[in-house]
Amino acid sequence: MAYQFECSENGCAFLVRSSSDAEVERLVRAHVRTVHDGRIAQVDLEHETERIERV
Numbered sequence: 001m002a003y004q005f006e007c008s009e010n011g012c013a014f015l016v017r018s019s020s021d022a023e024v025e026r027l028v029r030a031h032v033r034t035v036h037d038g039r040i041a042q043v044d045l046e047h048e049t050e051r052i053e054r055v
């Protein structure tokens with residue numbers, strides 16, 4: 001199982017994929033803080049993180 005998050009901000013191509021949901025969460029929070037100067041709610045983070053089967 002892998003976890004993937006794609007940033008939904010306009011014009012942002014940030015995408016992270018990891019086998020660790022904790023790592024995805026850490027990277028997404030850092031991205032939102034540094035690039036968008038904001039924070040992401042836990043519920044939004046969970047909603048936008050996709051679980052994908054490892055190929």
Ligand SMILES: [Zn+2]
Pocket residue numbers: 007008009012013014031035036
């Ligand atoms: Zn972004």
